[in-house]
Amino acid sequence: MFTLGIDIGSTTSKCVILEDGKRIVTKNLVKRGTGSDGPDIAVKKSLEDAKLSMDDISCIISTGYGRNNFAQANGNKSELSCHARGAFFTDPETKTIIDIGGQDAKVIFLNENGVINNFLMNDKCAAGTGRFLDVMSGILNVDINDLGDYALKSMHPITISSTCTVFAESEVISQLSKGVDIHDLVAGICQSVASRTANLAKRGKISSKIYMSGGVALNKGVRKALSQELNDEINFNPDAQFMGALGASLLAYESLKKNLN
Amino acid sequence: MNKTELFKPFYNLANNPKEIKDRYLKEGKKIVLVAPVYTPEEIAHSMGLVPMGAWGADVEINDAKEYFPTFYCSIAQSLLQLGMNKKYQGVSAVLIPHLCDTLKCLGQNWKAAVEDVPFIPVAYPQNRKADFGIKYTYKVYESVIEALEKATGEKFDEAKLKDSIEVYNAHNDAMRRFAVLCSKHSDVSATDRSAVFKSATFVLKEEHTKMVNDLIDAISKEDEVSDKTKIYTTGILADQKAFLEILDKNNLQIVADDVAAETRQYRTDAEVKDAALQSLSEKWANMDNCSVLYDPKLNRVNYIVEQAKKYDAKGILLVMTKFCDPEEFDYPAIKKACEEANMPLVQVEVDRQTKEYGQAETLIETFKDMLN
Numbered sequence: 001m002f003t004l005g006i007d008i009g010s011t012t013s014k015c016v017i018l019e020d021g022k023r024i025v026t027k028n029l030v031k032r033g034t035g036s037d038g039p040d041i042a043v044k045k046s047l048e049d050a051k052l053s054m055d056d057i058s059c060i061i062s063t064g065y066g067r068n069n070f071a072q073a074n075g076n077k078s079e080l081s082c083h084a085r086g087a088f089f090t091d092p093e094t095k096t097i098i099d100i101g102g103q104d105a106k107v108i109f110l111n112e113n114g115v116i117n118n119f120l121m122n123d124k125c126a127a128g129t130g131r132f133l134d135v136m137s138g139i140l141n142v143d144i145n146d147l148g149d150y151a152l153k154s155m156h157p158i159t160i161s162s163t164c165t166v167f168a169e170s171e172v173i174s175q176l177s178k179g180v181d182i183h184d185l186v187a188g189i190c191q192s193v194a195s196r197t198a199n200l201a202k203r204g205k206i207s208s209k210i211y212m213s214g215g216v217a218l219n220k221g222v223r224k225a226l227s228q229e230l231n232d233e234i235n236f237n238p239d240a241q242f243m244g245a246l247g248a249s250l251l252a253y254e255s256l257k258k259n260l261n
Numbered sequence: 262m263n264k265t266e267l268f269k270p271f272y273n274l275a276n277n278p279k280e281i282k283d284r285y286l287k288e289g290k291k292i293v294l295v296a297p298v299y300t301p302e303e304i305a306h307s308m309g310l311v312p313m314g315a316w317g318a319d320v321e322i323n324d325a326k327e328y329f330p331t332f333y334c335s336i337a338q339s340l341l342q343l344g345m346n347k348k349y350q351g352v353s354a355v356l357i358p359h360l361c362d363t364l365k366c367l368g369q370n371w372k373a374a375v376e377d378v379p380f381i382p383v384a385y386p387q388n389r390k391a392d393f394g395i396k397y398t399y400k401v402y403e404s405v406i407e408a409l410e411k412a413t414g415e416k417f418d419e420a421k422l423k424d425s426i427e428v429y430n431a432h433n434d435a436m437r438r439f440a441v442l443c444s445k446h447s448d449v450s451a452t453d454r455s456a457v458f459k460s461a462t463f464v465l466k467e468e469h470t471k472m473v474n475d476l477i478d479a480i481s482k483e484d485e486v487s488d489k490t491k492i493y494t495t496g497i498l499a500d501q502k503a504f505l506e507i508l509d510k511n512n513l514q515i516v517a518d519d520v521a522a523e524t525r526q527y528r529t530d531a532e533v534k535d536a537a538l539q540s541l542s543e544k545w546a547n548m549d550n551c552s553v554l555y556d557p558k559l560n561r562v563n564y565i566v567e568q569a570k571k572y573d574a575k576g577i578l579l580v581m582t583k584f585c586d587p588e589e590f591d592y593p594a595i596k597k598a599c600e601e602a603n604m605p606l607v608q609v610e611v612d613r614q615t616k617e618y619g620q621a622e623t624l625i626e627t628f629k630d631m632l633n
Contacts, residue, residue, distance in 0.1 A: 065619060078626035104620065116631045118605075121624060 001256065004046070004057045005248025006039055007079065008066030011102035011130070012215065013038035015046040016245040017057070021253030026050040027242045033102070034066025043072070059252040063244050065103070075255065080108055080119050082247030087211045088114030089250055090237050095207035098226070098234075099243070100197060100216035102130045107201040118204050126165040128196030130216050135165055136189045139172055140182060147186050151221025154187030168192065190221030197222075198229035212236045213243035267479055268453045270472060274460035275500075278313070279348065281463045285311045286351045291413050294355040295462075296340060296364065297497070298521050298553060300383060301402055303531070303541055305356070306466065307425035308406075308415040314462020315340055315355065316498060316522055317613050328370040334584045335613035336498060337367040344375035354412040356405065358383040360553040361587050381408040387555035389546045398542040422537035429531070432466040435473040436527040442480055444516035444572050447489040449480065451508040451515050455500050458523045489514035490632050493569035495595070496580030497521045497552075497588055501611055503618045504580075511629045516572040519565050520580065525551055552587035562594045566602045575632040576605035578625070583612040605632060 002025065007014040011033045017025040026049040032038030039062075047053060054072070062073035063082040070076070079101070087097045088110060097108040105128050109118040126132055137144040151157075158180055162168040168189075175185055193216070210232050216222055217240035227234045239246070274281060285292055293305045294315040302312035317339030325342040343349065355378050357368040371380045383405055386397040406417045439457060443449045457476070461469050489512040499505070499520050508515070518524050531537075531544035548554055550561040569577050577599060581588055592608065599606040607628040609621045 065623075068622075078623045078630065080623065080627040081630045116627065119607075119627055119631070121620070 001058050001253070002050075002052060002056050003249045003252035003256065004043065004060045005082070005245040005250070005252060006043060006060065006062050006064075006070060006073070007082065007242075007244035007248060008039045008062060008064040008070060009033045009079075009102050009244075010065050011134075012241070013042040013064075013066075014242050014245040015039075015042040016242050016249045017046050017050050017052065018246070018249040018253060021250055021257070024246070025052075027239065027245065029241055034064070034069065039066065039070055059256050061248040061252040061255070063248040074252070077248060077251055079244050080106055080121075081116065082244045082251065083213050084108050084110060084114065084116050084247065085250050086243035086245070086247030087213050089246065090239075090243065091209065091211055091235065093209045094211040094235075096201070096204075096210045098197060098201060098210065098212045098217075099214040100128070100130055100193065100212075100222070101214050102134075105129055105197050105200060107197075107204060109204050109207070120200055120204055122196070122200050127168065128193050128200070130214070132165050132168070132193055133189065133216065133219065133222075135169060136172060136186075139169060140176070140185065142182070142186065145218070147190065148218070148220030148222070150183050150186035151190040151219075152187075152224065154181070154183040156181070156184050157187035157191055158184050160188045160192040187221060187225075190219065191225045194222050194225030194229050198226060201230065206230060206232070208232055209235050213240045215241045217241075264448065264450075264453065267476060268456055271453075271456040271460045271476075274463055275456045278463045282313060282349075282351070285313075291415065292352045293409065293413070294349060294352055294378065296355060296357040296367065297336065298358065298360060298526060298551075299385070299545070299548065300356045300358055301405060301541060301545075302466075303422060303425045303429050304402060304406060304417070305409060306428065307422040307537075308409060308413065308417055310353065310409070310413060310415060311465055312356075313352070315343075315349075316462065316500075318343060319501065319613050320346070322614060325370075325374070328374055329366070332584055334363045334582060336582065337363050339613040341367060341370055341374060344371060344378060347377070349375075349378050352378050354379045354381050354409065356381050356383055358385055360385060361585075363584075363586070379408075379412045381405060381412065385545065389548070389555070395539075395542045395546050398545045399538060402538055402541060419535075419537050422541070423533060423535060426531045426537055426540060427533050428466050428470070430533065432461070432470045432473075433527040433530055435470045435477065436461065436524065438477055439473050440517060440524045440527075442477055443514075444491075445485040445487070446480055446483070447491075447514040448483075448486045450505075451513065452502070452505040454515055455505050455523075458520075459500050462522075487514075488512075490629055491516045491572065491574045492632075493517050493519070493565070493572060493574035493577045494523075494580055495519035495565055495577060496611075497582040497585055499523070499580040499611070501615065501618075503616070504609075504611055504621060507618060507622045507625050508578075511625055513578075513625070513629060516574050517568055519550070519561075519568065521551065521553075552585075552591045559591070559594055561591065562598045565595060566598050566604055569604055570602070574604075576607070576628060578628070579606060579608040581608050581610045583610050 030038040030042040062070040067076040217236040317336040550564040
């Protein structure tokens with residue numbers, strides 16, 4: 001039995017096909033999110049990779065910001081529920097999940113059975129989100145995927161004092177004009193995201209293991225800074241970006257099983 | 262039950278305040294706007310005036326920004342905008358209580374920005390329970406009466422105030438019974454429930470009481486229904502259509518509320534007695550459990566948790582009106598009390614200008630998953 005989960009975010013679309021709720025058959029990420037052809041392309045590529053057709057898929061669950069607009073879905077679930085399910089499947093010892101997405105940051109607290117018992121969301125401001133890193137990588141002309149490596153080479157990280165992304169942009173330009181080392185600037189930017197996320201997380205009861213999901217989890221600089229802020233190890237999976245889609249695919253399988261029983 | 266027919270009159274009122282205003286004016290009645298919250302409507306009613314609720318509206322705010330900074334309560338901003346847009350033409354006056362800093366500024370700005378509707382302040386004392394507080398409130402009401410007489414040409418008569426208090430108590434009772442009925446009928450949607458509360462502010466209370474009593478009779482004849490996830494709501498305002506639709510889409514049933522625009526204002530009755538103005542002053546003293554009412558012990562916090570438990574709510578949805586200082590101040594204490602009581606709580610921000618509720622939807626969906 002194959003199930004498909006699609007996570008339609010603000011900047012990317014991620015798709016995961018599972019077999020019998022256990023084996024990941026394929027996963028795909030397209031760098032176009034809600035309101036674009038990204039979701040359709042992600043599904044098409046996944047089906048091609050898995051050598052399956054839509055008729056082979058028993059259930060589709062959509063998640064993410066664009067979850068309500070994916071017509072082929074049999075149902076949809078919030079991205080928090082899906083990230084929780086995906087992360088717990090990947091590592092059942094997970095108690096705290098930090099997901100920094102394109103336009104918001106979320107912290108999810110799980111009990112020992114992987115059930116959400118609290119969650120927090122920063123939905124007011126682009127600072128502390130993937131969008132912040134995106135804007136900064138543009139100013140510095142550094143590929144967003146390389147920000148982590150740049151941060152780790154820093155000897156004297158600078159501090160970004162502005163709370164607002166727009167003002168932080170001016171601040172970074174000002175530092176650049178002063179000739180500040182770009183590695184120190186990137187480290188300061190990663191620290192800024194980590195600090196805001198840690199402050200959000202501290203509003204709840206953080207327990208180990210802490211697991212980071214979402215695209216920003218791949219950024220070593222943010223992970224290192226977050227680990228320092230929370231004084232705990234930050235775990236992640238190379239498939240961190242797919243946790244929402246994986247969770248959606250798992251929930252699709254579970255809903256089928258529930259209906260069969 | 263044919264719900265559409267039952268609730269249609271309430272939607273008609275809730276969605277068409279301008280038509281109601283025009284109807285009353287055509288009938289030769291004089292209208293007084295009553296801004297939130299706890300405005301002494303009974304006084305205006307007793308003088309033969311129509312008190313019409315003025316909680317702002319989902320309008321584009323532009324001119325009002327000349328008077329308010331951007332980060333400001335949108336109820337106040339939109340109310341001023343409506344005034345500046347001449348939406349209240351023909352209205353005799355506006356009563357604005359000074360219960361928070363925002364409302365104080367609203368009154369001052371109204372004076373400067375809206376020339377055709379006179380502003381009447383209701384400067385309530387926050388130390389309201391002691392004798393001196395009740396005496397002060399009495400004096401405040403006297404000044405309101407004087408200003409209303411000047412603005413409308415109508416005369417105050419304490420015997421008529423006693424009658425109006427009876428009218429308002431009957432309405433309070435109907436609204437309280439309706440709220441309790443909603444806790445037993447999950448087939449009354451959050452949107453339907455809101456229409457009943459919102460419509461109450463626009464029409465004369467005797468009209469609305471009759472409508473609500475008829476509605477209660479009709480619903481009471483039906484079997485009780487309980488097939489949704491029960492939640493308790495708290496906040497200032499929770500009447501945004503898109504927001505309510507998210508609650509309904511997620512099968513969430515509001516079993517009780519602590520929302521200022523809903524049951525909070527119907528909790529306290531005034532005693533029916535000949536010294537009616539004194540009675541109204543004592544009513545103010547007897548009010549409690551509200552973010553804009555001074556309470557050094559913050560009893561409201563436990564009240565919310567206990568009410569949620571009483572109505573078997575699985576969680577509390579705190580509907581935060583953006584930039585509402587009094588509600589923001591109470592939030593940490595509410596959060597702590599909910600944690601201690603193991604009562605799930607989620608905060609959703611709303612205002613008069615939000616058009617997209619995508620993130621609120623994510624929060625509410627996850628909250629529902631968490632409760633189930």
